[in-house]
Every structure is written in C-alpha cells, then in structure tokens.
Amino acid sequence: VGDWVGLEGIDWLDGRAAIAALEPRHSCLQRPALANADRVVVVVALAQPSLDLDGLSRFLLSAETTGLEVLPLLSKADLVTQQDLNQWLERIGSWGYEPLSFSLSDSPAIERLRERLDVGISVLCGPSGVGKSSLLNSLLPELQLRTAAVSGKLQRGRHTTRHVELFPLGNSALLADTPGFNRPELPTKAKDLAYLFPEIRNQLKAGVLCKFNDCRHLQEPGCELERSWERYGFYADLISH
Structure with missing residues (x-):
C-alpha cells in the first residue's frame, strides 16, 4: 500500500491492469506495511x-523509529476539562x-487537523478504542467505517480495522488507516534510543557535545546533556534495561 507503480494492459471496463514497474520509495514502513508515508x-x-x-511515550518512540514527522493527536477532548486538556x-x-x-463534535478542531494533513501520506497509529475509525468517519463521512466500543473491563477497544487502506483526504493528501495494537514495539538498539x-535530539543538533561518542547520556564523565526534562527518568529506565 502506498507504492507508485507503472501499469500496462489496462482494461478500463473491468478495472484491471498488470503492474509493469515500481517507482522508487522515499520511505517504507514494515509494521504497518506502507510505502511513501510522510508522517x-x-x-x-x-x-x-x-x-x-x-x-503515550512508547507509541511516540515507536513512531520516531520511522524517521517521519510525528504528530501526537489527543482524542475525546470533550471528556476532560479545558484545564486538563x-x-x-x-x-x-x-x-x-x-x-x-x-472531539467528534468539534468541527473547527477537525478542520485544523485536516489542514495539518493536507500534503502527502499520513498514517494513523495508536491503541484500539481511541477513536481512529471515528476520526476517519468525521474526516470522510462517506466511508462509514465500522467502530466498536471500549471494553469496560480492560479499557481497551476492540479491533475494527483489519488491513491497511489509503483514503483520499484532498487533492494531494492521503490518510492510511491501520490495525490497532495495544503494545507497540520499542527499539532494540540502546545506542539508537536517544535519537x-x-x-535529546534537539540538544545534540544545537551543538551539545559529550566526551565519548558512545555516550548513553546517563552519568558518564563529560556528558553535557541537560537532564532536567520531564521524560528523562523514562529514558534512563529504558536505556538501563
């Protein structure tokens, strides 16, 4: 899904053709299997x-492994106070x-999201039951995708998306819906986790230098990383295990 291909032997009446060429990809995801995604x-x-x-951090880390733009999207905003939001x-x-x-009842918020996704291929990910299919229905009402309620006992949604599919969101934008999953995979290489x-990445780009090239940014001598940010404890726990 997402590949650009060259066709031959096109049968317009039956809507069939043979794939004759595969264009170069600028990105390729393995899970979900999706080519040419942008965010x-x-x-x-x-x-x-x-x-x-x-x-949330685990899903963001999983998304960061793609090297694509990452956009956190908070659903069900109408179920919390404005202060909490x-x-x-x-x-x-x-x-x-x-x-x-x-929230599904907030039309201006839906339009702001549409503007952020107006170019390229965007792929939705996140746990089941957070409202991905409902969001697609709001962006593209003609889809009428099947949705399911969140399990009261487990607080997890039932899987309603079974395959990867692209939907046109505008003249130059596509949106990919993917099967939901509750425990995203984390990077396996500790040296890559910091990026x-x-x-951390922004500090390194700004010129922060450490004494050792393989610095893990924990308590190594000569580490210049500023460590007062909120998720540093989360990072330290991951890198230590």
Missing part, C-alpha cells in the same frame, strides 16, 4: 481509556512536539 499521527485518548504517560497539550509540547486535540527523544 505518523499517534492517536491517543484523553479518557475512556485514560491517557497514560508511559503508554491545556495541561496535556503544554506537557507534550514541552517534549518537542506540536500536538493537536479533537528517538526530541528532548
């Missing part, structure tokens, strides 16, 4: 199920992201 939209719910800091937006913004929030945190 990953990490959808998490503010309530039902409640937003978990570690769970603002605190989450500011909190995630301090990590180095530009998050958005929405998945914008808090």
Whole structure:
C-alpha cells in the first residue's frame, strides 16, 4: 500500500491492469506495511481509556523509529476539562512536539487537523478504542467505517480495522488507516534510543557535545546533556534495561 507503480494492459471496463514497474520509495514502513508515508499521527485518548504517560511515550518512540514527522493527536477532548486538556497539550509540547486535540463534535478542531494533513501520506497509529475509525468517519463521512466500543473491563477497544487502506483526504493528501495494537514495539538498539527523544535530539543538533561518542547520556564523565526534562527518568529506565 502506498507504492507508485507503472501499469500496462489496462482494461478500463473491468478495472484491471498488470503492474509493469515500481517507482522508487522515499520511505517504507514494515509494521504497518506502507510505502511513501510522510508522517505518523499517534492517536491517543484523553479518557475512556485514560491517557497514560508511559503508554503515550512508547507509541511516540515507536513512531520516531520511522524517521517521519510525528504528530501526537489527543482524542475525546470533550471528556476532560479545558484545564486538563491545556495541561496535556503544554506537557507534550514541552517534549518537542506540536500536538493537536479533537472531539467528534468539534468541527473547527477537525478542520485544523485536516489542514495539518493536507500534503502527502499520513498514517494513523495508536491503541484500539481511541477513536481512529471515528476520526476517519468525521474526516470522510462517506466511508462509514465500522467502530466498536471500549471494553469496560480492560479499557481497551476492540479491533475494527483489519488491513491497511489509503483514503483520499484532498487533492494531494492521503490518510492510511491501520490495525490497532495495544503494545507497540520499542527499539532494540540502546545506542539508537536517544535519537528517538526530541528532548535529546534537539540538544545534540544545537551543538551539545559529550566526551565519548558512545555516550548513553546517563552519568558518564563529560556528558553535557541537560537532564532536567520531564521524560528523562523514562529514558534512563529504558536505556538501563
């Protein structure tokens, strides 16, 4: 899904053709299997199920492994107070992201999201039950995708998306829906983990230098990384294990 191909032997009446050529890809994801994606939209719910800091960070790290633009999107904004919503937006913004929030009844928020996704291929990811299919229905009402309620016992949604599919969002924009999953995979190489945190990546780009090239940014001598940011404890736990 997402590949640009050259066709031959086109049968316009039956809507069939043979693939004759595969164009070069500028990106290729393995899970989900998707070519030429430009950004990953990490959808998490503010309530039902409640937003978990570690769970959100794990999904963001998983999205960062793609090397694409990462957009955190907070759903079900109408189920929390405005104060709580603002605190989450500011909190995630301090990590180095530009998050958005929405509720299905907030048309201006849906339009702001549409504007952010107006070019290229965007892929939705996040736990089941956070409202990805409902969001697609709001962006593209003609789809009428099947949705399911969140399990009251487990606070997890039932899987309603079974395959990867692209939907046209505008003249030059496509949106990919993917099967939901509850435990995203984390990077396996410890030396690469630091670059998945914008808090570290931005410092390194700004010229922070450490004494050793393989510095893990823990308590190594000569480490110049500033470590007072909120998720440093989370990073330290991951890198230590």
